[in-house]
Amino acid sequence: MPAAGARVLWAARTGLRCGPRALGRTLRYLNATDGGAPPGAWTLEFVGVRPDLTGRGAGRLLLNHVLATTPAPHGLYLTTADPANVPLYRHFGFTTLHETPLGPLTVTSMSRTEK
Known part of the structure; x- marks a missing residue:
């Protein structure tokens, strides 16, 4: 799992490039699959x-x-x-x-x- 700072930067870039709805969908997707490895x-x-x-x-x-x-x-x-x-x-x-x-x-x- 990336460090907290890297996650925040990724979220900011994704939110700016794709919009808050896309960011929310991506975060729900990642949350649903987190820890499965x-x-x-x-x-x-x-x-x-x-x-x-x-x-x-x-x-x-x-x-x-x-x-x-x-x-x-x-x-x-x-x-x-x-x-x-x-x-x-x-x-x-x-x-x-x-x-x-x-x-x-x-x-x-x-x-x-x-x-």
Whole structure:
């Protein structure tokens, strides 16, 4: 978990760039999924590609690179609110830990151990 000062700066930047409603949604999402990571696991955050590269394998290349170059002896943890992402993460060895309803979304928490 980031230090308190870093969290405050992040919240201020997000609030200014995205508005208070988006900040509130993001904080509820983070609160709902906080503490779900297995002990010692690294958390994978904000994996994404440009919209014009969607469906062309860029996400797979990016995730493959991250997994190949990041030592994570206690595993990796992630959450996604997009059900279309779940098969991609399963392809890379992530398993579903649990699903958390959050308003209209269902947040899927997943983990992967080193192979």
